[in-house]
Every structure is written in structure tokens, then in C-alpha cells.
Amino acid sequence: MNTRVGLKHIAEHLGLDVSTVSRALRSDPRVKPETSSTIREAAERMGYRPNAMARALKGGTTNRVAVLLSPPQQRFASPIFLELLSTLDQRLRGTGRSLAVFAAQERSEEPEIVRAIVEDRLADGIVLGRTRLEDPRVAYLMETGFPFVTFGRTEWEQDHSWIEIDYAHAGELAVEALSLAQPNALHVLSAPEGLRFADQYVIGAKSAALRCGLGNVVIHRIEMTEAMGEEVAMGLLEKNGRQALACIQDSLAFGVYRAAAKLGLALGKDAAVFGGQNFPGSEHTAPPLSTFSTEDSRVARLLSDVMLQRLDGPKDQQAFTHQVIEPRALLRGSHLMDD
Amino acid sequence: MNTRVGLKHIAEHLGLDVSTVSRALRSDPRVKPETSSTIREAAERMGYRPNAMARALKGGTTNRVAVLLSPPQQRFASPIFLELLSTLDQRLRGTGRSLAVFAAQERSEEPEIVRAIVEDRLADGIVLGRTRLEDPRVAYLMETGFPFVTFGRTEWEQDHSWIEIDYAHAGELAVEALSLAQPNALHVLSAPEGLRFADQYVIGAKSAALRCGLGNVVIHRIEMTEAMGEEVAMGLLEKNGRQALACIQDSLAFGVYRAAAKLGLALGKDAAVFGGQNFPGSEHTAPPLSTFSTEDSRVARLLSDVMLQRLDGPKDQQAFTHQVIEPRALLRGSHLMDD
DNA sequence: AGCGTCAATACAAACCTTTGTATTTTTGCC
DNA sequence: GGCAAAAATACAAAGGTTTGTATTGACGCT
Numbered sequence: 216m217n218t219r220v221g222l223k224h225i226a227e228h229l230g231l232d233v234s235t236v237s238r239a240l241r242s243d244p245r246v247k248p249e250t251s252s253t254i255r256e257a258a259e260r261m262g263y264r265p266n267a268m269a270r271a272l273k274g275g276t277t278n279r280v281a282v283l284l285s286p287p288q289q290r291f292a293s294p295i296f297l298e299l300l301s302t303l304d305q306r307l308r309g310t311g312r313s314l315a316v317f318a319a320q321e322r323s324e325e326p327e328i329v330r331a332i333v334e335d336r337l338a339d340g341i342v343l344g345r346t347r348l349e350d351p352r353v354a355y356l357m358e359t360g361f362p363f364v365t366f367g368r369t370e371w372e373q374d375h376s377w378i379e380i381d382y383a384h385a386g387e388l389a390v391e392a393l394s395l396a397q398p399n400a401l402h403v404l405s406a407p408e409g410l411r412f413a414d415q416y417v418i419g420a421k422s423a424a425l426r427c428g429l430g431n432v433v434i435h436r437i438e439m440t441e442a443m444g445e446e447v448a449m450g451l452l453e454k455n456g457r458q459a460l461a462c463i464q465d466s467l468a469f470g471v472y473r474a475a476a477k478l479g480l481a482l483g484k485d486a487a488v489f490g491g492q493n494f495p496g497s498e499h500t501a502p503p504l505s506t507f508s509t510e511d512s513r514v515a516r517l518l519s520d521v522m523l524q525r526l527d528g529p530k531d532q533q534a535f536t537h538q539v540i541e542p543r544a545l546l547r548g549s550h551l552m553d554d
Numbered sequence: 555m556n557t558r559v560g561l562k563h564i565a566e567h568l569g570l571d572v573s574t575v576s577r578a579l580r581s582d583p584r585v586k587p588e589t590s591s592t593i594r595e596a597a598e599r600m601g602y603r604p605n606a607m608a609r610a611l612k613g614g615t616t617n618r619v620a621v622l623l624s625p626p627q628q629r630f631a632s633p634i635f636l637e638l639l640s641t642l643d644q645r646l647r648g649t650g651r652s653l654a655v656f657a658a659q660e661r662s663e664e665p666e667i668v669r670a671i672v673e674d675r676l677a678d679g680i681v682l683g684r685t686r687l688e689d690p691r692v693a694y695l696m697e698t699g700f701p702f703v704t705f706g707r708t709e710w711e712q713d714h715s716w717i718e719i720d721y722a723h724a725g726e727l728a729v730e731a732l733s734l735a736q737p738n739a740l741h742v743l744s745a746p747e748g749l750r751f752a753d754q755y756v757i758g759a760k761s762a763a764l765r766c767g768l769g770n771v772v773i774h775r776i777e778m779t780e781a782m783g784e785e786v787a788m789g790l791l792e793k794n795g796r797q798a799l800a801c802i803q804d805s806l807a808f809g810v811y812r813a814a815a816k817l818g819l820a821l822g823k824d825a826a827v828f829g830g831q832n833f834p835g836s837e838h839t840a841p842p843l844s845t846f847s848t849e850d851s852r853v854a855r856l857l858s859d860v861m862l863q864r865l866d867g868p869k870d871q872q873a874f875t876h877q878v879i880e881p882r883a884l885l886r887g888s889h890l891m892d893d
Numbered sequence: 894a895g896c897g898t899c900a901a902t903a904c905a906a907a908c909c910t911t912t913g914t915a916t917t918t919t920t921g922c923c
Numbered sequence: 924g925g926c927a928a929a930a931a932t933a934c935a936a937a938g939g940t941t942t943g944t945a946t947t948g949a950c951g952c953t
Contacts, residue, residue, distance in 0.1 A: 221909060232933045237911060247931060264673045268610040269909035272938055277607065284639065300623065303655040313616070318643040334603050337652055367557055383841045391746040416598070439833070465835070472838040495780070496804070496835025560939055571903045576941060586901060609938035611908050903946070916933065
């Protein structure tokens with residue numbers, strides 16, 4: 216395993232100084248064009264690869280972007296996550312950067328992880344999701360001036376870049392659809408309190424319920440897992456009677472399907488359900504799961520672009536990007552009740 | 555934003571030399587115990603955080619582990635992927651390392667990405683999946699002596715660490731189950747030729763077909779996307795007559811469901827289907843998708859452990875780990891035909 | 894008292910690049 | 924041909940750590 220070739224080797228080989236070589240390779244106008252091309256050629260021929268760590272040390276920059284993977288992470292991610300990783304990595308590679316993923320095991324662990332990323336310079340920027348209105352992670356990042364983009368708004372929405380899906384609208388779509396089934400009760404299964412998207416979903420659902428004349432509304436704030444969806448649904452569906460369940464994510468809806476199966480009830484007949492985020496497979500359930508979706512690739516591209524702009528663009532307030540993505544309802548049938 | 559505190563600051567503050575401070579903090583026995591504790595205390599008090607980039611430069615190590623994300627990456631990953639990221643990051647954090655993700659857009663791009671990781675020292679080790687028997691990525695990594703673990707065996711199985719799921723067995727499970735439906739024809743939908751797991755699946759399927767007396771077997775080598783599954787199924791299901799489809803991944807099976815819906819055919823009646831990897835939602839399809847699964851968390855733990863052992867353990871041949879994971883059949887109904 | 898030993902710490906080089914400044918070479922002009 | 928200006932290159936420091944070697948001082952031994 217031959218030792219790596221650095222600027223020094225090229226310089227010695229050509230009888231030049233490392234500084235000249237360095238400048239030539241970064242196309243500094245101060246080196247003579249012909250010298251420059253000689254150097255480039257030699258670098259190419261000798262297989263020179265710049266030492267990223269030396270550069271990082273000198274420049275105080277890591278050329279990495281961190282993505283925070285928030286819990287709960289069960290067997291599958293929301294569909295957008297992979298798209299985001301893929302798109303982000305592609306875009307970053309174009310600028311010589313790479314992608315770092317940090318997976319918190321507990322929500323409480325996240326501020327600590329963010330701190331570590333900033334203090335230990337584990338990355339040059341952070342993409343984080345699942346925001347709260349008062350989000351300690353975001354507060355810290357703003358305080359330190361560290362580049363970041365959030366997926367979800369915060370209290371300080373004017374002072375940082377964010378992208379968010381209009382979950383209030385998603386809640387409305389769900390409840391509007393479910394109201395067609397004329398349920399006796401509406402159950403909203405949303406994520407824990409404080410999480411921006413979950414709160415918005417509840418707001419939208421409540422407002423639509425009011426508008427559609429649904430009086431009996433119960434809100435459930437739970438973790439977004441199939442198990443939690445099942446647990447809640449088991450408690451509800453026993454006392455049957457035309458229940459409607461608006462689930463913020465398909466994982467919860469899958470739990471509802473499981474509960475219905477256990478109880479021998481037929482969704483689309485004894486109860487109506489609406490999901491969210493259009494997980495793979497939700498199209499093929501019985502009955503097909505009505506849900507909402509967003510253009511994942513567009514969201515991923517937006518987040519990537521904003522992150523790069525945070526890193527490379529001007530640092531002024533004007534440059535903050537705010538963008539709201541509208542969800543689209545996919546009415547497949549599970550939101551109705553037959554009889 | 556105050557400047558970061560480094561060894562130099564502590565040294566100056568205490569009137570010592572940086573080398574002493576450095577040694578104290580790495581508990582070198584050469585510094586006097588009391589000096590050592592004074593230094594530690596000062597470091598703590600002053601909020602010292604070691605500069606990862608300087609360490610990296612000095613040590614020639616990046617403290618990062620790369621995970622290669624192979625195409626096709628559509629809207630969702632195989633369920634194991636997230637589990638892997640999460641587990642790996644957790645384990646790595648324990649050793650002061652972090653996780654880098656590289657997402658190839660095309661399969662052809664992968665060798666190049668691996669090269670870049672090694673040559674540019676983007677990481678200290680690589681985890682990669684979707685191996686081929688003759689895998690140029692693996693060949694290159696072995697040649698360079700770079701630490702890595704593969705998810706899937708290769709031609710040089712004795713000379714590197716790998717973990718793999720027994721896809722031959724998975725193929726057998728699928729065909730054995732489907733044979734119960736006594737189909738007129740068996741179609742095996744596997745991933746492109748050359749990919750180890752896909753080839754093994756076909757081998758297992760063929761062998762089971764022979765054993766079960768299924769004569770009419772057609773092999774389809776396609777990308778694992780819902781769209782491809784649908785396309786193939788559209789071509790097959792028209793000429794109806796008790797077809798059985800063994801799909802290497804649920805995504806393909808989902809495509810089959812879609813095709814059946816379009817053609818007005820009922821799976822579980824007009825045709826039988828078997829999936830793979832137990833995607834979320836597959837339990838709730840109509841009919842419930844029979845598939846196979848593996849203990850994702852165990853696989854993730856194994857891969858993580860082996861990677862860490864490659865990095866920190868002895869470098870001898872003896873230390874290579876080889877591990878085969880057996881899939882488990884989940885018989886839910888779609889593998890049968892009613893009449 | 895002098896010498897050798899050992900413990901404790903300081904010095905300095907190295908990892909590789911980048912960049913400000915100094916030095917050398919070339920060019921143009923009278 | 925000589926001189927100033929400009930161009931091209933060399934020198935050196937810096938970034939924060941680690942680590943081999945040198946230095947200092949204290950101690951015990953004969």
C-alpha cells in the first residue's frame with residue numbers, strides 16, 4: 216500500500232514549492248499559466264488527491280452536512296426520508312461535501328446530539344425535522360449562528376430557514392373526507408403534543424370537524440407506531456358505532472387495520488379511517504387506505520437547495536427561505552362507510 | 555461567538571506545555587497524577603473539546619464509517635435500512651465515531667464512490683450491500699486493505715467479513731408455499747442477474763419447484779420496484795390460469811396487486827403471490843401478503859458489531875466474520891388460491 | 894560529594910494544506 | 924544597460940493534535 220501523494224511530493228518532483236503547487240491547483244492567477252498546466256498534469260499523473268482532513272483543519276470546515284434522524288424509528292421511515300438522503304447526498308457530492316447521519320434513540324437525546332455536532336464541528340450544517348414551536352435545538356442553533364434548515368416551522372420562523380408540509384390542511388383533508396361517512400364520533404390520532412406538525416394536524420382536524428358539523432371529537436396524542444395505533448383502536452372500536460379515525464400517519468392507520476382484524480370488524484363498513492404520508496402498501500389494503508401525500512422529491516430538493524444556500528450563499532437575514540408544501544388527498548375508500 | 559478552547563489555551567492558563575496537557579488528557583502514565591487531575595479539571599472548567607479535524611489529520615483516521623445506499627432507492631427502503639442506520643450510529647457514537655451515508659444514483663456509480671471514500675479518506679470503514687459474486691467494489695477494497703463488511707457474500711468469501719440473509723432458503727419458502735396452490739405456472743420475480751441475493755433466490759426457487767413438481771417455471775430478472783412488478787404482472791395475468799408469482803421483495807408484490815386490481819382479477823383466487831422482506835402494510839393487503847422476514851434488529855446489530863471489530867479488532871484473517879441469517883415465512887394467505 | 898537513575902516536564906517535529914509576505918526573476922522602458 | 928515595476932515563485936507561519944526526544948530536577952547510592 217503506497218503512501219498517498221500530497222502537495223509535497225508534486226512539489227519535490229517538479230522542483231517547485233508546495234505553495235506554488237497549491238495555488239496552481241486552486242487556479243490562483245498568480246502562477247504562470249504554463250507552470251500551472253505542468254503542475255496540473257503532474258498532479259493528475261501522480262494521482263494526487265487532496266487531503267480532506269488537512270483542508271478541514273486549515274479551513275475550519277468539515278465539508279459535511281448532518282441529517283438528524285428523529286425517533287421513533289421503527290422498522291420503516293416516513294417515505295420522504297430516503298428520498299431526502301438520496302437527493303441531499305447527490306447535491307452535496309456536487310459541492311465536494313458528504314452526508315452525516317445522526318440517529319437519536321430518544322427524543323430527549325437530540326439537543327445533546329445537536330450540541331455535539333456544533334461544538335465538535337462534526338458538520339458544517341444541519342437538517343432537522345419534527346420541530347416544536349419552542350424548539351431547544353433550534354434555539355441553540357440560532358444562538359450559535361450555525362447553518363441549519365428545519366423541516367417544520369418554529370416560534371422564530373422569521374429568523375431561520377424552514378420548509379414545512381401544511382399539516383393543518385392535511386388534518387382538514389382527512390376530516391372532510393371522513394365526514395362523508397357521517398360518523399357518530401371522530402377520533403384524531405396525532406403525534407405527541409408540542410410537535411409542530413402534530414399540533415397543526417389537530418388544529419386542522421378540529422376546524423374541519425366544526426365546519427362539517429362533527430360534534431363528537433376525541434384527540435389522541437400518541438407516538439406514531441403501528442402498535443400505538445392498534446392500542447388506541449382496540450379501545451375505540453369495541454364500543455362500535457360508526458367511528459371515524461383520522462391518523463396523522465399510515466403507520467397508525469395500519470395499527471387500526473390490525474385492531475379491526477382482531478375484532479372481526481370491517482373497515483369501510485363498521486368504521487372509517489384516513490391515513491397520512493402514503494406509505495408503501497397503503498394502496499393495497501382492504502379497503503384501500505385513503506391518505507394524503509406530498510411530492511417527496513420536491514420536498515427533498517427544496518431542503519437540499521436551502522441547505523446549500525445556507526452554506527454557500529450570503530449570510531443575511533434576507534436569504535432565509537420559508538416554504539409551505541400542500542398535501543394532496545388520495546381518496547381510495549377507507550374513509551367511507553358502506554351502509 | 556467565542557473562539558474554541560484548545561490544548562494551547564489550557565497549557566497557557568496552567569503554565570504547562572501542550573504536550574503535557576495532551577498526555578494528561580489521554581491518561582498517559584508519564585504525567586504526575588496530581589498534575590493530571592489539575593489539567594483535567596481545567597479542561598472541564600474551560601469547556602475543552604478536542605478538535606476532531608486536527609486529530610484526524612494527525613492520526614490519519616476520520617472516525618467515520620460509511621454506509622453505501624444502493625439503488626434503486628424509490629420512495630421507501632427495505633425495512634432493514636433504517637434499523638441499520640439507527641443501530642450503527644448508536645454503536646459508533648459509543649466509540650466517538652459518526653456515520654456517513656453515500657447514496658449512489660446508479661449502480662454503475664458505486665465503484666467510483668467506494669474509490670472516492672478510500673482515496674479521499676472519507677471514512678475509516680464501509681458497510682455495503684447488494685453484493686455480486688465478482689464484485690468490483692469488494693475486489694478494490696480487499697486490494698487496498700480498507701476495512702469493510704458486506705451484506706451478502708462474494709467470490710472471496712473466505713477473505714473478508716460478511717453477513718447475509720439466506721435468500722436461497724427464502725426462494726424455497728416462497729415456492730413451497732405457492733406450490734400448495736397447485737399453480738399451472740410459477741413466475742419468479744427476482745432482482746437483476748449477478749446480484750448475489752437475487753441469484754440465490756432464483757436457485758432456491760428453482761430447486762423447490764423441482765422438488766414440489768412444478769414444471770412450468772419462468773424467471774424474470776428485473777429491478778425491484780412496484781412499477782416493474784406491475785409491468786411484469788400485467789403481461790402475465792392476462793393469459794390467466796392459476797399463475798403463481800414469487801417476488802423477491804414486497805415492492806414487486808405490491809406491483810402485482812396493482813396489476814391485478816387493474817385487470818379485475820382477485821389475488822388469492824385467480825393467482826397466488828408471495829413477497830419478501832415484510833414491508834410495512836403488507837400485512838393488511840387484500841389478501842394479506844404472504845412474505846418472509848428476518849430479524850432486522852439482529853442483522854443490524856451484527857453488521858455494526860462486525861464493522862467495529864474490523865476497525866478496532868485485530869487485523870488478522872482469523873478475525874473475519876461470516877454469518878448467515880435464516881428468513882422466516884409469514885403465511886398470511888396470498889400464496890393460496892381459493893377454488 | 895559525585896554520579897547514575899528515574900520521574901516529570903518541555904521542546905520540537907510531524908500530519909497537509911492554505912495564505913500572507915518576502916524574494917527572485919522577468920519584462921518593459923528610457 | 925540599467926532601473927523600476929510587475930510577475931512569478933519561494934519562504935514561513937498557522938491550524939490543533941500527537942509523539943519521539945531532550946531537558947530539568949530530585950533522589951539514592953557508594
